[in-house]
Every structure is written in structure tokens, then in C-alpha cells.
Amino acid sequence: MSNDDQVLAPAPIDAATAVEPQVDAPLPLPEHGEPMIEVRGLWSAFPTPGGGQHVVHKDLDLTVYRGEVLTLVGGSGTGKTVLLRQMLGLNTPHQGTITVLGQPVSQMSRAGAAARVGMLFQQGALFSAFSVLDNIAFPLRETRALPDALAREAALLKLQMVGLKASDAHKMPSELSGGMVKRVALARALIMDPPLLMLDEPTAGLDPDSSDAFVTLLRSLHQELGLTVVMVTHDLDTLFELSTRVAVLAEQRVIIAAPVPEVLAFDHPFIHHFFLGERGQRAMELLRDRRTAATPQGH
Numbered sequence: 085m086s087n088d089d090q091v092l093a094p095a096p097i098d099a100a101t102a103v104e105p106q107v108d109a110p111l112p113l114p115e116h117g118e119p120m121i122e123v124r125g126l127w128s129a130f131p132t133p134g135g136g137q138h139v140v141h142k143d144l145d146l147t148v149y150r151g152e153v154l155t156l157v158g159g160s161g162t163g164k165t166v167l168l169r170q171m172l173g174l175n176t177p178h179q180g181t182i183t184v185l186g187q188p189v190s191q192m193s194r195a196g197a198a199a200r201v202g203m204l205f206q207q208g209a210l211f212s213a214f215s216v217l218d219n220i221a222f223p224l225r226e227t228r229a230l231p232d233a234l235a236r237e238a239a240l241l242k243l244q245m246v247g248l249k250a251s252d253a254h255k256m257p258s259e260l261s262g263g264m265v266k267r268v269a270l271a272r273a274l275i276m277d278p279p280l281l282m283l284d285e286p287t288a289g290l291d292p293d294s295s296d297a298f299v300t301l302l303r304s305l306h307q308e309l310g311l312t313v314v315m316v317t318h319d320l321d322t323l324f325e326l327s328t329r330v331a332v333l334a335e336q337r338v339i340i341a342a343p344v345p346e347v348l349a350f351d352h353p354f355i356h357h358f359f360l361g362e363r364g365q366r367a368m369e370l371l372r373d374r375r376t377a378a379t380p381q382g383h
């Protein structure tokens with residue numbers, strides 16, 4: 085057991101010193117100044133079979149600002165998914181607070197959380213016995229937010245918003261391609277018109293063309309709907325295409341949260357490995373080529 089495993093009592097949080105200057109710097113754009121999610125002094129731990137505790141987050145701070153696409157990266161097991169689930173109120177932290185739009189997540193009802201935050205789970209996680217339309221309408225029905233006929237209409241609108249056809253509405257999940265499953269799951273995540281969207285590995289399992297198409301859809305919905313997005317991804321193409329900031333989880337906390345160029349310049353072994361290895365160089369070259377091709381006369 086490490087020292088970290090034994091100590092679970094965090095020191096009192098001093099607001100003036102909790103965040104290092106380069107950590108979590110807000111985007112320079114004024115419209116990105118309003119905090120949507122604030123994580124303060126977060127400790128997460130799980131019991132180990134030997135009776136100890138595995139500390140995943142230790143005094144972690146993070147702020148997500150309105151309108152940004154913040155991507156969480158970190159090695160396997162650094163607690164990215166746990167953090168997403170805590171932001172949704174699905175996991176309770178050991179200590180610390182998470183507020184979404186100024187309200188502690190711990191005090192939100194299920195309907196309250198669903199109205200604020202949509203979640204796209206890694207596997208799409210559709211109900212196999214429900215049609216596409218019923219999957220999309222599910223949160224409205226579960227929270228009794230709308231009468232049935234209106235819920236169906238709202239679901240049809242969302243179906244079209246994610247690029248599916250009305251004729252797809254009555255298909256069953258087993259009849260859908262991987263890309264379609266993601267689109268249905270996205271429509272369901274957006275059915276309550278939440279201002280916040282969480283994406284856990286949104287392009288995992290998709291072939292390159294479907295992945296590109298899904299990223300394009302996410303990018304346009306982010307802009308059209310003015311969404312604030314928190315995403316976990318290992319896919320560098322997706323990260324470079326969508327992120328306005330990247331938060332790096334290491335050493336049980338966020339070691340830097342900043343736009344990509346600043347993250348790349350930050351000296352840490354995980355960042356070197358993740359971004360500057362062969363895989364990272366390839367993804368950056370691809371992105372550069374694509375941006376050059378998309379700009380008139382290559383400017």
C-alpha cells in the first residue's frame with residue numbers, strides 16, 4: 085500500500101492556493117468566462133480486496149467554462165470515467181464538492197441532473213428491446229417531462245438533428261450500424277435540451293469514416309446549440325478536432341488544463357508519451373494537412 089492509499093484526510097482547501105497559475109487557466113475569450121462545472125477538493129477512493137483503499141483523485145480541482153469542449157486525458161485508471169460519473173451524480177466522491185450551474189450535484193434530483201447534463205456513454209448503451217424513437221424519448225418518459233405524443237415529436241426532431249431519417253425511427257438497435265447507434269445515443273443525451281454534454285470515448289469502436297462523420301456532427305451541434313462539452317477520449321484525431329482545452333489527469337489530480345499548444349509545451353512524462361510519441365505526431369500531421377486543405381489557397 086502506498087502512502088496515498090493510507091491517507092484520506094485532505095488538508096483544508098485554500099482558495100487562493102488550490103489552483104496553480106498554469107492549471108485550469110480560463111480561455112481568453114470573454115464568453116468562456118462563466119463556470120458551468122466547478123470541482124473543488126475532490127477525493128475519490130475505492131476499497132481494495134486487502135481492506136485498504138485505492139485513492140483515485142486527491143484534492144482535485146477543475147473548472148469547466150461555458151461554451152468550451154474540455155477533453156479529459158490521462159493514463160488508464162487515472163479516474164476520467166469516475167470523474168464524468170461524479171459530475172453526473174452517478175458516483176459520490178469521498179470528499180469535495182462538484183457544482184453544476186451553481187448547484188451541488190449531490191443535491192440534484194435525477195430529473196434536475198438530466199435537465200442540466202446529457203451523457204453519451206462509451207458503448208452507446210441503447211435499450212435493445214426499444215425502438216430508436218423509444219430510446220430517444222426514454223428520458224422524457226422516465227421523468228414525465230412531456231405527454232407521450234409530445235415526447236414522440238421531440239424525439240423525432242432530435243432524430244433528424246443527429247442526421248438520421250424519420251424512417252429510422254422504428255428500427256431496433258440490432259438493425260443499426262455502429263455510427264447510427266452513437267447518433268441515437270447522442271439524440272437521447274440531448275432530448276432534454278441540456279446545456280452540458282458529457283461524452284465518454286465518443287468515437288470508440290467506429291471505423292475512420294464514421295468517426296470523422298460523428299466528429300463533424302459533434303462539432304456542428306456544439307456550435308449550433310451553444311453546448312458546453314466535457315469529453316473523455318484516447319483518440320487524438322477527435323481530441324485535436326474538437327477540444328478548446330485539454331485537462332490532463334495524473335498524480336491523482338489535474339496537472340494542467342489549457343489549450344492544446346500549452347499542454348504540449350508542459351513537461352510531464354504522460355504528455356510526452358501521449359501527444360509527442362509517434363501516434364501523436366501522426367495525428368497532428370493529419371490535422372495540419374486537413375486544415376491546410378480546408379483553407380482557401382492553403383492560408
Ligand SMILES: Nc1ncnc2c1ncn2[C@@H]1O[C@H](COP(=O)(O)OP(=O)(O)OP(=O)(O)O)[C@@H](O)[C@H]1O
Nearest residue numbers: 130131138140158159160161162163164165166167
Ligand atoms: N465501482 C468501482 N469499484 C472499485 N473500483 C473502481 C470502481 N470504479 C472505478 N474504479 C477504479 O477507479 C480507477 C479509475 O477508473 P476509471 O474507469 O475512471 O479510469 P479511466 O481513467 O477512465 O481509465 P481508462 O482510460 O482505462 O478507461 C480504476 O482503478 C478503477 O478500477
